[in-house]
Amino acid sequence: MRLIRIHVDAPLAPGVQVELRAKAALHVARVLRLKPGDTVTLFNGNGTDYRSEIKDIRKGSVGVMVHALVPPRAESPLALVLVQGIARSERMDLIVQKATELGVTAIQPVAMTRSVVRLDDDARAKKLAHWRGVAIAASEQCGRATLPAIAEPIAFDAWLLQPPGARTRRIQLAPDSGAALAAAAAGAERIELLVGPEGGLDEPERDAALAAGYLACRLGPRVLRSETAAVAALAVLQSAAGDLN
Helix, strand or coil, rough: CCCEEEEEECCCCCCEEEEHHHHHHHHHHHCCCCCCCCEEECCCCCEEEEEEEEEEEEECCCEEEEEEEEECCCCCCCEEEEEECCCCHHHHHHHHEEEEEECEEEEEEEECCCCCCCCCHHHHHHHHHHHHHHHHHHHHHHCCCCCCCEEECCHHHHHHCCCCCCCEEEEEECCCCCCCCHHCCCCCCEEEEEEEECCCHHHHHHHHHHHHHEEECCCCCCCHHHHHHHHHHHHHHHHHHHCCC
């Protein structure tokens, strides 16, 4: 039986009834064609799933009763932050989706010299809401009960001014590096992975990243597209130090 998971932006606890509205209600009633009495799993991103039951379906809303907590699935022991140069719409969506599925802790979009997409304040807010929606949908599908934090986009040079977190290993992808990515992850508790946009980092950005402590590592012999590089590198890091080993 397929497990249907639905994200809700509300407190959840056994005995609480919540109302699904807008897209969530439409998805339950029109797309999935669920009925009163059907079982669904709710989560709000706090790390716990809640076994729930549809109680009633009305126009524009669905009432769901929370019955019990489901033992949470463990998150990766590796705190993995993706610092991603902003890519074009569909490519950035793919990066956010797959990074979520691969268990990243957080995603920090950064505007870089070769970023094609330029965001003003209004576009920045809309993109952030959209990316968070992509992460929610990916979490519903892949079974994560903890949502990755997606930060507001900032300029790359502004990001480099922020000190890294404690015990953080910083890594940037560089095809010409002699250091292997998997080896660089050995023994790490927290990694910041820097991936450039289409066209990668330019030379001043690479130098600035090195000065900020980002070790240059190679990811195989081929030059990968931004979205391919991000997904492949995250998988390597999770395999080496996270939850894919």
